[in-house]
Amino acid sequence: MPRLVMKFGGTSVADLARIKNAAEKVRAEVERGYDVIVIVSAMSGKTNELVGWVREISPLYDAREYDAVVASGEQVTSGLMALTLQEMGVDARSWQGWQVPVKTTSAHGIARIEEIPSDNLDQKFDEGMRVAVVAGFQGISPEGRITTLGRGGSDTTAVAFAAAFDAERCDIYTDVDGVYTTDPRVSPKARKLNRIAYEEMLELASLGAKVLQTRSVELAMRYKVRLRVLSSFEDVTDASGTLVCDEEDIMESNVVSGVAFSRDEAKMTLLAVEDRPGVAAAIFGPLAAAGINVDMIIQNISEDGLTDMTFSCPVDEVERARVALKQATETGQIAYKELKADTDVAKVSIVGIGMRSHAGVASQMFSALRDHGVNIQVITTSEIKVSVLVDRKYLELAVQALHDTFDLDKAG
Template structure:
């Protein structure tokens, strides 16, 4: 008997009617003879509602209390789905992250999974039950506190469970029917991909594609878990996220993304001496602030400006931290800009094709889109631009690299 892990996002369980429909999909999988573990997110809009509540109390909330509040959203979903399955005559049990042994580190609001003991899951599956597990949450054993994995953490929960329980496949059900070359709401000619490599999906997820959370893809790649992205609203073929093969290398660009959840900080007139960058970013790391793109200007009269990007959710903490850092190192000022976006092109085919970055820069220039920062890897090129141009940038880059075919020049 095979084990299938199924994950349903917030839109999929957004209403009682949709929860009943999810129950039917899960029941069908059980009827086909599979053992089934289901992971669900909070109902659509619920996490945002809970976040807004704690922000109303204090915009600089305690991350521990944040986790205590937002983790409740998933518990509502699992209880409702388990009850829906029971009402249909299926033996189901709802389980929280701590109950399945989802052990994490202590970084509240962005915890990382350390291990999944899975004892309770094995026991309930042996008894023939459908296990309905809360996504997004775990427990830090040193304190016994509830932790959350960050937005989109239910994807990570599902793939991690699939890896720990040696499931045959992890099926991620969303409000789209697969992975597209761009957001279909922005680009009408976006194409659905039959399959995509872990590496490409990891880049797309980390760069703003909202289909899968990047850490879930990391788990899939590390533990060789095939991830199938499917629609929760209709039965259609989806997109398989799997190991890279030769066919994937023939396509230069597999996807174009934009991420508006970005903010830029600039520390001006930083003393240009060895170790200064380490001093700045070590302090930010101590406060669990993840930094993305970094640019250091050419030194003038022993001073330089250092700019970097962070998630918008971290901007207040990062700004306050940088003000303190600037004072300690003798820098002049700290500036912040939340009106930016990061636009990116991704494809394993870039490894064997020259001139891709130049073609991207030329396309943006032809559309009067100024580039503020640039970051590259073997299979991606990212540019920070003014937020108001983000959708235009995605459309023109998609037209250039996906719709016009494989040539670069």
């Protein structure tokens, strides 16, 4: 029988009524003839409660014990979902990560899935099981201990199962009804996309559109898993949600598919850095070692052998970045005149695979921002994306202006 993976996030299984609602969607797919693998998250709020306990006991907790505690949340949901399906007459059973088994690395708290042998589930499907409810977000290490994949890891679990079991599609049920051209709270003209390419979704996900975890999209792209994002609170039709798929499956690509943004950015500038080979490595090495997520990097033209180096990072990492850079000066790795931090900036990006074949998109973006009086502080570009750093107060204005400029309210 064809197979389908269906993943339900925390808000979609927040209580017994919602679990029942989700189970009804599963039953509908079983009746359509699918064998289904359901991936469940912990009931909304549970993971936070468990994580809170662990942190209260020990700020420097043992990640192995963290995993044992936190993985229990998905275990509960998996059993409750299996029971709910059984009550509806569907042959279902629960599987914990270690039972499947979902083999992961030993990197507790941020483990990566290495292999999902299909024998156990295949056998049960052959024996008549119609639904395997799998606890998401978790696996088992080579040492036989429970691992977790990090926040949002259930999306990754879902895609990995879709790949391992050759599923026709991987449906991610969440509390939004799809991927939008931008955040509807910022632009009322935002429109749901019917299809979006993996590459675009990847840029949108990493830019702060919190619909799908970045790793799950990467995995889907690598294994060509067709991902559908849809709401668990609406009736499902063929037009529901947004399909994240291969570029080739999208008839007519938009030049720009969406406007993404991130509010919590900071801009840091090192003034009068000695401009010599290896200076970039000397600066960004210590920052990487300190776990700072450096995003955009700009190096100004050199003058008198000195240059200014600007980079952006999440605003809550500014203090740690400052400490790391100070230590690097103390050990003589780098030297600079002054370190300036602007914690009042935001990043706005346009994303679209059509940019590859259309020239002038960046220039059109800059003109639109200029026409609205938005000053651009930093620019970076990639093949399918242009990002700018702007004063945070211009964020909404910039997003709306770009949404209009690229006609994102009209179907492409």
